[in-house]
Amino acid sequence: MSEQENHDxxxxxxxxxxxxxxxxxxxxxxxxIRQIHRRALDDHDEHPSERARLFRIAADLCGVRR
Known part of the structure; x- marks a missing residue:
């Protein structure tokens, strides 16, 4: 398994x-998780990293308030 696959x-x-x-x-x-990946395809917000972007989507879908 490659380093990128391990990261994913x-x-x-x-x-x-x-x-x-x-x-x-x-x-x-x-x-x-399925919804996160669907939204990530359409999400074009600028974030410092993929991780930050995916966790922001996850927090939104899970109802976490900022």
């Missing part, structure tokens, strides 16, 4: 854990 797997696991903790359900977290 780790980021996916972190996002899933965040969503599971925020929503209290593994099934709900899996659903939100």
């Amino acid at each position: 797997v780790a980021l996916h696991a972190q996002l899933r854990l965040f969503c599971r903790l925020m929503l209290g359900s593994a099934d709900a977290a899996d659903c939100v």
